[in-house]
Every structure is written in C-alpha cells, then in structure tokens.
Amino acid sequence: KAGVTQTPRYLIKTRGQQVTLSCSPISGHRSVSWYQQTPGQGLQFLFEYFSETQRNKGNFPGRFSGRQFSNSRSEMNVSTLELGDSALYLCASEGTPSYNEQFFGPGTRLTVL
Amino acid sequence: KNEVEQSPQNLTAQEGEFITINCSYSVGISALHWLQQHPGGGIVSLFMLSSGKKKHGRLIATINIQEKHSSLHITASHPRDSAVYICAVPPRGGGADGLTFGKGTHLIIQP
DSSP states (O other): OOOOEEEEEEEEEOOOOOOEEEEETTTTOOOEEEEEEETTTTTEEEEEEETEEEEEEEEEEOOOEEEEEETTTTTEEEOOOGGGGGGEEEEESSSOOOSOOOOOOOOEEEOOO | OOOOOOOOOOEEEEETOEEEEEEESSSSSSSSEEEEEEETOOOEEEEEEEEHHHTTTTEEEEETTTEEEEEEEEEEEOOOEEEEEEEOOOOOOOOOOOOOEEEEEEEEOOO
16 A cells, blocks of 8 residues: 655745645545644644545644645645745645544655745 | 643663653643654654553553653664654544644664
C-alpha cells in the first residue's frame, strides 16, 4: 500500500505570493489533517478534512485555507505569504477521524523570502 | 486546550545507554501518541497507548493516566535511534483542536 504523498517536497516563494500544497492520503483513507512545524512553535494543527468537509480548524489566520476532493486528496493554500510562514507542512491521513493512528507524509518545506 | 510538556529538550548519550524521555499533559486524555521524526522531516508513529505499557523491539512506552504522565524508553540505544521524539495527545471528545504536540526531544546517540 502506498504511503501518504505530498507535493511539492520543497518550495521557495517570496512575500506576498500565494502557494498551494497537495496531499494524497493512503488509499481508502478519508480523513486528512494538516500540520505546520516551525523551530519556534513546533508542530501545530492547521485543519482536518473528512469526506470533503472541514471538521476542525486550528488557530491560524484566514490566509490559511484548504479543501478536500472526492478522491480524498487534499490541498492547502496560503495567500499573501509572510516570512513567518516558512515551515515544514505535514499532512497525515486516517481511515476515519479517530486520532488512533495518523500516517504522516514526508512534508513540504516552504521557504518564504 | 491541553498543554503538553516534554523533557529533556535535548539529550546526547553514548551507544548502549538506557534512554528515558518524559511527557506530561494538563488535561485528562483517552490515549497518547509517541512519534519519531528523523532529519528530513518524515514522521513515524511509534506507539499509541491508553494505559499501562507497550513494547516494540528496544522501545518501551508507559503511561500513567492518573498522573497525566508518559515515558518513552530506549534500551541498548544505537546511533540509528538519533531522531526527534514527540509526544502528542488527541482532542477530548473529538474536539476541534486536532492533535496537540510536545515540543519534542532531540536525541543524539554517539557511537
């Protein structure tokens, strides 16, 4: 069974631009969660999608948004990038949103210049 | 919101040593996760436990729900165990916060 995949793996953007990151969950998994990891704040929950619906959202500004498609693939978008958005963005998938065992992708490392 | 504290933040040890990493949290939970993150970013789930003890190879995880505390032990440590170890707790009652993570313990095992 293929694992969680994320594209792209690395991204460099400049302030003010927008970015879209993609996550393909394990086949059959319908829950996708997104996390941001920075050296200062560690891992923080961004949002969670299940069956194309956003179930939960973390404490992030509205510049951070996401969606999930009918095939469970998920995208997250960050608009008007700021330097502080530089981070590793991880997604994780589960069959259903139980937080019993999330399978993490390799992450997308975003650098904002 | 649950506060999750890990200690130590950094740990350097010699190969073969017994390693202990601690995690405490502020609000009662049903289960706790231990995760491992290698350089490069990939995260692997090591354990999910809700009571007692679990063992997988040289890794042992324990939890005391009443004391709101969990420990991860590594026996006969090896340089390949060098990684960041992170504990995480799920939201209570399927709440809106997703997993809450500790800041991680950066472990280096020297040969």
